[in-house]
Amino acid sequence: MKTVVLMKQVGNKDAVLRINKEGTWIEEGDLSYEVNESDGYALEEALRLKEKHGGEVVVCSMGPQRVKSVIKDALARGADRAIHVVGDDLARLSPFAAAKVLSEAIRSEQFDLVLTGLQSDDNGYAQTGVILAELLGLPHATIVIEVDASGEGLRVKRELENGWYQWYTMPRPCLLTIQSGISQIRYATLKGIMAAKKKEIREVAPAEAATASTSHQRITKIYFPQKSKQTQYLGDGNARAGAAELAERLRTEARII
Amino acid sequence: MSKGILVFAEHRAGAFNKTSFEAIAAAQSLGRELQQTVTAVVLGAGMANLAQTIAAYKLDKVLYAENEKLAEYTPDGYADAMEGVVRTIDPQYVVMPHTYLVRDFAPKLASRFGKDVISDCLRATASDGGVIFSRRIFLGKMDADVIPSGEPPVFATFQSGAYRADQAAKDGSAAVETIAVEVGEVRMQPEPAFQEVKQAVDLSKADIIVAVGRGIKGQENLALVEQLAQALGGELAASRPICDAGWLPIDRQIGSSGQTVAPKLYVALGISGAIQHLVGMKNATTIVAVNKDREAPIFDIADYGIVGDLFEVVPALTEAVKKLKE
Numbered sequence: 156m157k158t159v160v161l162m163k164q165v166g167n168k169d170a171v172l173r174i175n176k177e178g179t180w181i182e183e184g185d186l187s188y189e190v191n192e193s194d195g196y197a198l199e200e201a202l203r204l205k206e207k208h209g210g211e212v213v214v215c216s217m218g219p220q221r222v223k224s225v226i227k228d229a230l231a232r233g234a235d236r237a238i239h240v241v242g243d244d245l246a247r248l249s250p251f252a253a254a255k256v257l258s259e260a261i262r263s264e265q266f267d268l269v270l271t272g273l274q275s276d277d278n279g280y281a282q283t284g285v286i287l288a289e290l291l292g293l294p295h296a297t298i299v300i301e302v303d304a305s306g307e308g309l310r311v312k313r314e315l316e317n318g319w320y321q322w323y324t325m326p327r328p329c330l331l332t333i334q335s336g337i338s339q340i341r342y343a344t345l346k347g348i349m350a351a352k353k354k355e356i357r358e359v360a361p362a363e364a365a366t367a368s369t370s371h372q373r374i375t376k377i378y379f380p381q382k383s384k385q386t387q388y389l390g391d392g393n394a395r396a397g398a399a400e401l402a403e404r405l406r407t408e409a410r411i412i
Numbered sequence: 413m414s415k416g417i418l419v420f421a422e423h424r425a426g427a428f429n430k431t432s433f434e435a436i437a438a439a440q441s442l443g444r445e446l447q448q449t450v451t452a453v454v455l456g457a458g459m460a461n462l463a464q465t466i467a468a469y470k471l472d473k474v475l476y477a478e479n480e481k482l483a484e485y486t487p488d489g490y491a492d493a494m495e496g497v498v499r500t501i502d503p504q505y506v507v508m509p510h511t512y513l514v515r516d517f518a519p520k521l522a523s524r525f526g527k528d529v530i531s532d533c534l535r536a537t538a539s540d541g542g543v544i545f546s547r548r549i550f551l552g553k554m555d556a557d558v559i560p561s562g563e564p565p566v567f568a569t570f571q572s573g574a575y576r577a578d579q580a581a582k583d584g585s586a587a588v589e590t591i592a593v594e595v596g597e598v599r600m601q602p603e604p605a606f607q608e609v610k611q612a613v614d615l616s617k618a619d620i621i622v623a624v625g626r627g628i629k630g631q632e633n634l635a636l637v638e639q640l641a642q643a644l645g646g647e648l649a650a651s652r653p654i655c656d657a658g659w660l661p662i663d664r665q666i667g668s669s670g671q672t673v674a675p676k677l678y679v680a681l682g683i684s685g686a687i688q689h690l691v692g693m694k695n696a697t698t699i700v701a702v703n704k705d706r707e708a709p710i711f712d713i714a715d716y717g718i719v720g721d722l723f724e725v726v727p728a729l730t731e732a733v734k735k736l737k738e
Contacts, residue, residue, distance in 0.1 A: 251528040282519035282528055289523045294599035297516045316512050318607050318663040325600040371527045376557040386717045397718040398728035402736050409698040411677045412736050
């Protein structure tokens, strides 16, 4: 089983975000980066499938040189080799354009499976994987929490809403988007880190036609979410009084009781 | 010329989801602002009766697109069917709820038009003949205004709770038109959906939710909160740490990794209000927060706040509610 794992580098989740002067994006200068959470789980799933069924795990990431840290970490955890689509503005591409660039970068790989996280922690479009599947002519499943590759095709468990689940069977090759928490992510071992140094990282330029394709959605402004509510504080430190007053307000103002 | 708004109504197990009515409310709002008509589309097989129920809403038309391959949801089937409908109707905007089902096929649909989806929107506002879509980014820390460009249609999905289902206008005049749609090869085979947790609850349907967080300190104290939930006639819920600790089952978890809800009343007890929790409940009509820490972010979105010890406040509140209900 040969699996391509798409991994995105995103700003650190706990980072304090500042808006740039133009108000169009965040200040990236002072940002630290990490791997997109669900993409980490996608890699873990690929490594587990390889352990069970053999094959190869190829990591693909795009962005400036800083994304090498994501790639090297993935190689240290056990990926076999990597493709780095190099470009400064690639992280800002809209999902269709991003999928187009990725499709050109991995099209020639004879993969059985493409895995990626279900959405990114920065833009949160939740689309790149699905669009990529369409561009490559692959069947897909999203929000996958279990993969069974013992049969000829692939049987995957999808998370639906409100505690519902569903199994789907589909032929290979196919593309899955992986939900966070599908399994426990392994750490890179010292041996893995050493071995990673010898592994291939192939740099490729993004397909020109792909980056030139017009974006269909443009961010004109970013801002902190508005605080829409004026909180009425009740009780003034007295729990009983606060509770009584609240019950009354819920009846007269909110009309819930 | 592309015209009008097409809204996708999602159903499962023979009923529309609440988020579909929210999407209708969003589409109607956009329709009013742009002075365009709204058409709803329902996909299925043998679902004509269900499609009929949606005709009660103020819509120009309800399209029921039928194909036997649409009896069960598959991304291949839905993308093919919707592509056919969109090409026939030629709308300017395609509005959908941002559900797991829509997330599964909508990007595939949009890509057939060489486009992507403006996903998980909170608002859509008409501006200079166009529309500005607002969506939350960076896990809820930031909002972005997004302008679509290029040829129509514009595909957009709306977050659960972004519009209120009860604000969807009804006048019962829409005609239902059944059309046959073409569906090509469906490559994925679904098995029946199932629930893992036995008494799984759909909290998104609850009008009143009483949620508890770290402040409850121990599982043995949950009874206090249960009593309040009972007195209010509401459902019990929790923030992630409570479910991770196994004090309440995961199907009671509210937030980005749990359920997203928009009840009439949300009571947050001992919940500080990390963004991962807020995204799941911020659209509640009335939010009550009880917390020891006056600086807790939960108070930023609360209508009523009591700064104090929940072990004192909760029993007093339970008693007060019971009294008012007598």
